[in-house]
Amino acid sequence: MKFALFLGCNIPARVQQYELSARAVFNKLGIDVVDIEGFNCCGYPLRNIDSRASILAAARNMALAEKDHLDIVVLCMCGFGMFKEAAHKLRKSDVLRAEINAMLAQEGLEYSGKSQVKHVLTVLYHDVGLETIKQKVVRGCKDIKIAAHYGCHALRPSDVVMFDDPLNPEIFDRLVEVTGAKSVHWQSRLDCCGAPLFGVNDELSTDLTKRKIADARNSGADYLCDACTYCHMQFDSVQSLMMASGQEEQNHAVPAILYTQLLGLSLGLDGRAVGLNYNRIDISKIEESLTK
Amino acid sequence: MFYSISLYAALAVFIIGLIYKIHTWFSSKLALLPQATSARFLPALKGIVATIFSAKISTLLGAFFLDVVIQRKLLKDDFLRWLAHMLIYWPFTLLLFMHALDSLITANIFSGYSSTINPFLFLRDLFGFLVIVGVCLVLYRRFVIKAPRLRTNVMDHYAIIILAVIMLSGVFLEGAKIGSYSKYNSMVEQYSGLEDPGEIKPLTAFWVENYGVVSPDVKGPFDAGLLEKGRELHEMSCVTCHSRPQWAFMGNTVAVSVRGIAVSLDNANVHGVLWYIHFLACFIGLAYLPFSKFFHLFATPLSILANSVMNRKDSEAANVATRQALELDACTHCGQCTSRCSVAVVFEEFGNANILPSEKIQSLKTLAAGRDTQKDDVVRILDGITLCTNCRRCTDVCPAGINLEDLWFNVKEGLLKNDYPEYALLSPLSYYRGLMRDQIPQQNYGQPLSLAREMITQKYGLIKDRAGTIALTAETDAFPDPGLSFDASTFKDCFGCQTCTNVCPVVANYEDPKERLGLLPHQIMYSLGLGIKDLALGSNMLWDCVTCYQCQEQCPQGVRVTDILFELKNLAIVNAKKVSV
Numbered sequence: 001m002k003f004a005l006f007l008g009c010n011i012p013a014r015v016q017q018y019e020l021s022a023r024a025v026f027n028k029l030g031i032d033v034v035d036i037e038g039f040n041c042c043g044y045p046l047r048n049i050d051s052r053a054s055i056l057a058a059a060r061n062m063a064l065a066e067k068d069h070l071d072i073v074v075l076c077m078c079g080f081g082m083f084k085e086a087a088h089k090l091r092k093s094d095v096l097r098a099e100i101n102a103m104l105a106q107e108g109l110e111y112s113g114k115s116q117v118k119h120v121l122t123v124l125y126h127d128v129g130l131e132t133i134k135q136k137v138v139r140g141c142k143d144i145k146i147a148a149h150y151g152c153h154a155l156r157p158s159d160v161v162m163f164d165d166p167l168n169p170e171i172f173d174r175l176v177e178v179t180g181a182k183s184v185h186w187q188s189r190l191d192c193c194g195a196p197l198f199g200v201n202d203e204l205s206t207d208l209t210k211r212k213i214a215d216a217r218n219s220g221a222d223y224l225c226d227a228c229t230y231c232h233m234q235f236d237s238v239q240s241l242m243m244a245s246g247q248e249e250q251n252h253a254v255p256a257i258l259y260t261q262l263l264g265l266s267l268g269l270d271g272r273a274v275g276l277n278y279n280r281i282d283i284s285k286i287e288e289s290l291t292k
Numbered sequence: 293m294f295y296s297i298s299l300y301a302a303l304a305v306f307i308i309g310l311i312y313k314i315h316t317w318f319s320s321k322l323a324l325l326p327q328a329t330s331a332r333f334l335p336a337l338k339g340i341v342a343t344i345f346s347a348k349i350s351t352l353l354g355a356f357f358l359d360v361v362i363q364r365k366l367l368k369d370d371f372l373r374w375l376a377h378m379l380i381y382w383p384f385t386l387l388l389f390m391h392a393l394d395s396l397i398t399a400n401i402f403s404g405y406s407s408t409i410n411p412f413l414f415l416r417d418l419f420g421f422l423v424i425v426g427v428c429l430v431l432y433r434r435f436v437i438k439a440p441r442l443r444t445n446v447m448d449h450y451a452i453i454i455l456a457v458i459m460l461s462g463v464f465l466e467g468a469k470i471g472s473y474s475k476y477n478s479m480v481e482q483y484s485g486l487e488d489p490g491e492i493k494p495l496t497a498f499w500v501e502n503y504g505v506v507s508p509d510v511k512g513p514f515d516a517g518l519l520e521k522g523r524e525l526h527e528m529s530c531v532t533c534h535s536r537p538q539w540a541f542m543g544n545t546v547a548v549s550v551r552g553i554a555v556s557l558d559n560a561n562v563h564g565v566l567w568y569i570h571f572l573a574c575f576i577g578l579a580y581l582p583f584s585k586f587f588h589l590f591a592t593p594l595s596i597l598a599n600s601v602m603n604r605k606d607s608e609a610a611n612v613a614t615r616q617a618l619e620l621d622a623c624t625h626c627g628q629c630t631s632r633c634s635v636a637v638v639f640e641e642f643g644n645a646n647i648l649p650s651e652k653i654q655s656l657k658t659l660a661a662g663r664d665t666q667k668d669d670v671v672r673i674l675d676g677i678t679l680c681t682n683c684r685r686c687t688d689v690c691p692a693g694i695n696l697e698d699l700w701f702n703v704k705e706g707l708l709k710n711d712y713p714e715y716a717l718l719s720p721l722s723y724y725r726g727l728m729r730d731q732i733p734q735q736n737y738g739q740p741l742s743l744a745r746e747m748i749t750q751k752y753g754l755i756k757d758r759a760g761t762i763a764l765t766a767e768t769d770a771f772p773d774p775g776l777s778f779d780a781s782t783f784k785d786c787f788g789c790q791t792c793t794n795v796c797p798v799v800a801n802y803e804d805p806k807e808r809l810g811l812l813p814h815q816i817m818y819s820l821g822l823g824i825k826d827l828a829l830g831s832n833m834l835w836d837c838v839t840c841y842q843c844q845e846q847c848p849q850g851v852r853v854t855d856i857l858f859e860l861k862n863l864a865i866v867n868a869k870k871v872s873v
Contacts, residue, residue: 008683009681009682010682012683040637045721045723046679048861048865049715049721050638050862052641053642057635103637152841153839156842156844157852167845196838198722199722199725199726200717200741201836204798204836204838237727238726241729
């Protein structure tokens with residue numbers, strides 16, 4: 001199993017734990033990943049401004065992977081959604097595809113749609129499989145209660161992303177359970193984390209975040225679990241800013257853990273190997289809850 | 293005389309230029325904090341002294357060795373460029389000390405020094421050769437490989453040309469001198485003590501045979517006795533100062549290839565002309581150095597060293613401002629940042645060169661110099677800086693050690709104070725700005741965001757002026773771009789169930805959603821259906837849409853609600869830009 005690993009912009013700069021934990025988990029599960037140096041912005045943050053520019057950016061990445069005959073695994077849900085959206089638009093419009101390819105041709109690239117784009121959760125659930133993961137889990141997390149946050153851009157629009165059942169998804173819950181942790185049911189599990197508006201309308205953005213944190217807390221979750229760069233920045237960096245500014249009470253916090261960190265721990269990796277030290281809200285205690 | 297005057301003139305311009313440039317580091321208007329020169333100079337001095345007499349000195353030394361001397365970033369990132377840089381920098385420096393400054397340096401270290409004797413004769417050509425190879429690699433990278441979006445500007449051309457002129461004029465000068473009969477004669481006159489032409493002839497024969505001199509009348513083949521006599525004279529007067537010209541392999545190659553016309557070249561005093569070209573090119577290079585990209589010889593090591601010990605948290609704001617002015621001079625326009633820039637590709641769509649970090653720096657130089665800058669130019673710079681995902685790759689790869697990420701941040705915040713609307717702020721590109729909120733004065737944080745929204749909505753009066761009736765004139769071109777609009781035209785299928793609004797988390801967040809958002813999602817679909825697109829374009833809902841796709845997912849009629857909002861946002865920005873620029 002071999003993929004081009006798409007990290008995007010934020011992971012190397014400010015969510016290093018995602019890269020660390022994902023690589024460590026891939027290594028444990030025998031997934032080969034290749035780094036393509038030329039990868040650029042996924043296009044997602046440009047969509048509000050100029051959809052064509054966002055599609056161009058996404059298409060260039062997919063064309064680079066295509067050139068190396070590789071499928072792409074994306075860690076971020078917004079990036080994943082953007083690739084799917086771009087692929088959808090490029091498939092449906094010959095005019096658009098021709099225009100984008102004309103720009104890519106200047107660098108000797110071409111997008112034809114041969115490379116598949118998958119999110120890390122899909123790869124784990126479908127390509128690796130729960131059984132294989134289960135066999136490699138060496139540490140139980142059975143006392144840990146997890147609120148799995150699905151993430152909008154992987155789940156919807158379902159006809160474009162084809163990630164899971166959009167109204168009643170389950171792959172994230174199953175993946176949490178395979179680590180031995182309990183996946184709690186919570187009302188707002190399919191709602192937005194608030195990240196797309198952070199920096200644009202902070203009040204609205206953090207209102208949405210607060211609501212989710214409160215719901216996760218009321219559902220008895222110890223941790224919010226996410227598998228997206230933006231969701232994680234929102235639940236980790238922004239939640240810690242909210243705590244610092246008194247918007248969120250310290251003892252009400254529900255710290256976030258990336259799914260690859262949780263899985264990594266259950267596969268026997270230690271806290272450093274999955275980058276727990278990079279999380280803004282300290283979750284180093286989680287290691288104590290792991291059972292042999 | 294002319295030589296000395298031009299040398300001193302060049303030196304004077306160089307020194308004045310140096311002082312002027314250093315002065316600009318403390319007075320640049322670019323940075324966020326326009327402080328008086330004196331208010332910037334003392335903290336800099338204090339910072340430098342405090343750093344040198346602290347444990348940080350080891351960091352400085354490490355950075356000097358690894359990043360200045362070895363250039364490890366470049367070595368890691370692009371071997372070809374590293375090689376070109378090393379081939380130009382080191383041999384050129386050696387040429388400067390061994391050859392250009394020989395009377396000051398080499399002659400004082402080596403008592404028997406003469407430029408025409410080995411090892412100096414050979415080394416001069418070797419160093420020159422290496423520089424020429426380096427310049428060829430530069431030409432190859434810039435003009436043959438042509439990396440996408442790598443741009444070559446006037447300063448880059450100047451740097452290549454002046455180097456090439458200095459090097460090639462030197463080689464040709466050497467070649468012309470080797471074959472020059474008049475040069476030979478004046479040397480004989482000066483050093484041999486021979487006067488009788490009969491006595492000089494054997495020496496001339498020997499030099500024609502072995503040293504490449506081309507005489508109009510003394511020509512081979514020579515008999516062995518004559519040459520033997522010439523050798524004796526040569527060993528008496530010449531050999532202590534002259535190794536065989538073959539050692540000067542480049543100059544000699546030139547001499548050999550022009551041997552047929554050497555006499556005419558000599559008569560036309562070509563070596564004299566070349567000498568003028570050679571030293572004048574050197575002096576021009578020297579005088580113009582502070583104003584050309586060669587100034588990086590001074591600024592880049594300082595930038596690397598300063599950045600190795602400074603950071604946003606602990607460094608004094610005045611020193612950051614000084615460093616950022618210095619960083620503009622440290623940039624060599626090498627284009628490494630652009631080659632790794634995460635958004636460089638969208639330059640193809642937007643056509644704004646300020647998206648490319650290497651070009652952005654050039655624009656900032658103009659801004660910093662305080663030259664008259666048109667509003668349009670400033671808007672384009674601001675736009676280029678905002679179209680950035682803050683991936684930090686430019687900073688990571690910059691071989692000049694420039695903290696580009698911080699530079700963009702400070703310049704952007706500075707420019708946003710101008711009250712020019714920047715629409716790209718209304719996107720997830722602002723996430724980083726949100727995270728950095730505590731670094732921005734509170735009154736400056738929200739202002740640019742509201743300004744951008746206001747500028748968009750003010751174009752669409754319909755949303756504010758609700759007293760009157762709205763004329764329902766059908767618009768046929770709701771979405772002009774056929775490349776993207778096939779999904780957007782689904783608004784026609786809306787049958788008014790309001791599911792989109794009922795599932796919208798943004799609507800649910802407000803007690804008074806209509807007042808906050810202008811139009812609710814289903815109302816946007818209605819307005820499009822009724823052909824009043826302008827009403828929809830003026831709605832705040834567009835910019836408060838969290839793009840969660842709940843509306844679109846749950847629409848029973850398959851209306852691509854979120855996609856439609858995306859298209860409306862794109863359209864609103866295009867229209868707003870048409871107004872403001």
